[in-house]
Amino acid sequence: MSKTAATPPSAADPSRWKALVFIALAQLMVVLDATIVNIALPSAQTDLGISDGNRQWVITAYALAFGGLLLFGGRIADKWGRKKTFITGLAGFALASALGGAATGEAMMLGARALQGAFGALLAPAALSLLAVMFTDAKERAKAFGIYGAIAGGGGAVGLILGGFLTEYLNWRWTFFVNIPFAIIAAAGAWLVVREPAGGRNRARLDVPGVVLSTLGLVALVYGFTRAESAGWSDGLTVAMFVSSAVLLSAFVLTERKVNSPLLPMRVLLERNRGGVYLSLGLAVIAMFGLFLFLTYYLQVVKGFSPVKTGFAFLPMIAGMITGSTQIGARLMTRVPPRLLMGPGFLLAATGMLLLTQLEVGSSYPALILPAQLLLGLGMGSAFMPAMSLATHGVNPADAGVASAMVNTSQQVGGAIGTALLNTIAASATTAYLTDHAAQAAAGGAAAKLIQAQAMVEGYSSAIWWAVGILVTSSLIAFTLINTGRPGSAGPVASGGGVADEVRIPVVAH
Template identity: 90%
Template sequence: MSKTAAPAPLAAEPSRWKALVFIALAQLMVVLDATIVNIALPSPQTALGISDGNRQWVITAYALAFGGLLLFGGRIADKWGRKNAFIVGLIGFALASALGGAANGEAMMLGARALQGAFGALLAPAALSLLAVMFTDAKERAKAFGIYGAIAGGGGAVGLILGGFLTEYLNWRWTFFVNIPFAIIAAVGAWMIIREPAGGRNRAPLDIPGVILSTTGLVALVYGFTRAESAGWSDALTVTMFVASALLLAAFVLVESRVKSPLLPLRVLLERNRGGVYLSLGLAVIAMFGLFLFLTYYLQVVKGFSPVKTGFAFLPMIAGMITGSTQIGARLMTRVPPRLLMGPGFLLAATGMLLLTQLEVGSSYPALILPAQLLLGLGMGTAFMPAMSLATHGVNPADAGVASAMVNTSQQVGGAIGTALLNTIAASATTAYLTDHAAEAAAGGPAAKLIQAQAMVEGYSSAIWWAVGILVASATIALTLITTGRPGAGGPVASGDGAGADAEVKIPVIAH
């Protein structure tokens, strides 16, 4: 009998790897949707008669719903089952995408974007937590998270390519419709293939005050940064949003420390290694989002690239991310502690960013931008993969969804901060340059156009210097806060959340 039963664990192995294909496909859809619409935005704005003042809401409606509902979505996955949440999220995202593609007016478009964000907030943490509970062997986990990390890091650049291609050769509506086949294939595949491990569901009652406080607090925070970009940091509503966010999130922490079944158990955040991952990852995303923004504008406005050519110009970064994640991070993850991948990875990315501070109007793409992108991609891919894995490693299975949601939340908030903060820095530097060269700009003709282009590039390079500093800070946090040993080495592990009842009441302590 024992000989007959022995192959059973192996039979499940192909199922796990097949499931990874559909999880990765869903993650790619969510990540690329954050940028695919951005590059196509002028077309739907014209077609639907959206004013310049309201066009930002096509982006903001998605960001607010996604960022605000992530923690709620993660906890729903814990309670309802990650597979169920994953499939419902996919179907909802497909329906919302169909609504956006068929939009005949501003209200329909904004409503579709908000629905996309809401279902994305259910889908994204469910996808990551499925990986966390399905891949527990250190070597398998390294490979699985290598693939996932490459997609999470490179999906935004893929969105730029796909968005440019669809807008230029088909129609802006296809930037929405393209999600539908992705979602259907992933949902059908997940329903047939995914076998979620038994147990691990959170049966505690839902923390309604925590849901309300976290959602409103995160929405206020993301909207504050979004508004700061357009209206300025001293704008009354911007300041009000930041103050409201601080109060709501402080109240949320207070509630979570006192309720019996919190939405976000503070042990998930206070575990040193996991907290270090959330912080370093959030900072790194600030730098990355700023780069996407400035490099896209530089290539299109200064260099005159078409949307499709701009998208393809990001290919070296995608290649670097895939290589860093699957060939460096995945191969070394079981051999060295995570901090020795994350720290050097962020520093390598900072080196690539440092090259881009040398941008000029006439800079060569092959000589400067291409090598900079390769370094950025390699560094980010190497760092993202162990970060994604460590953020969910060893967490109580009943909290896997909400721990995964915190990864997405740190990225979403980091993206909002990066876009607003670095854009403000760039705008200030551009204005200062134009003020210093006002006489030449006023002369008109080719000289004035050159001054305008130089002012823009001056702004980009000033902001990129800040991005370099932010990446160095990410590396420092990773090297100092993250102390866990390599997976399976028998040293300190980033678990500590336990699996039993004790885990529900105590904050883990890492042995040094």
């Protein structure tokens, strides 16, 4: 059990702010790697002779390994030590990136991507749980998680910028090699300055059945959504993956209720505030990843932007996220309850998304896309920061790793769902538009090209309407389920119809 100390561990360790720099750098590397390869993929496919049917596996191999092993990686961090797990994850990620950059064929590339995902699944929960146990003072925790939340939210857009720059001016291989200096600097810095507080380890035996069931269940779920994007929702293997996932994850829940030392204790998942974070954040990421996909295609295919120009076109969203996390979220986190940041934040993001439903072939970037991105970034940044902090709300330090892993799992599954679901909606709307304008499309020439572009934009705007609804739902979940008071407030806080929860900032046992 944890004990309340007179002086919070964070206040006694001046190196924690230096440690934050290296933890944030590692998190940036993992998050941007989810998108940096997307822009480089056409060039890599040509050089390595990867078939059109297998090119999706360059993305899918990473997503499957990362999403499937996150819970296992979180529990390893709890048992083995977060600093050791963090450094091991960085070393492995650097090695896998070197293999990917040096790939000579399809098999080597896919193996490297799977290894990146596996070591990322060690690294990501270790990074977040280190912050959870190192920053326990409410005000310092707000600042630390403001920085972390900005990176977690904006890293994907940074990946698009960096991927475009490296692919256009250097070579696609540098989208892999760029990880190596990131990892070396972060690992060396962590070795020197990270001081993980004593205690808080989970010494219980590893729940092997839970590891197997959760990994296979999450892999089946992520692959099901990934396959649905290319093969359709009625495809036999797609349906089989969803059924298998439901069976495996149901068996996982039943197992976790019976074993003495579960991989994912139900107390971590079912506490209403953490549950609200996992659910609302996962839904918000569905909308975000769908938007990254649509805006990338809109800017490059419809507007004719180069990869580099496309990447820089996402800068307003990054600026909004950084401002929302560090200037709005971090400043208000200790003054208002988290739901009053998350709920309005998701609504502000929905407003930005609503503007993008007005996209047309000739839409102005400064007049429409730029302000929409700013609103989206401000809203997401304001919501992400308290969400990341609340993910370990009141959790026993021995469960901090697996609680952190659940945040990453909700984001990873949300990303897979967003890409597949919204892309399917967009494709259906595009097909319907082309069917309605078949005569004009058959005419050929400039008119046919315009109809094709209008059909694509019609598909994007239809899917973005769904993203608006998803973000509004995220806001409602945050307002309804999250009832904890502002960090550091004394005593229980009553809220909308639920049992009041006592606000606790986790303090590690000495």
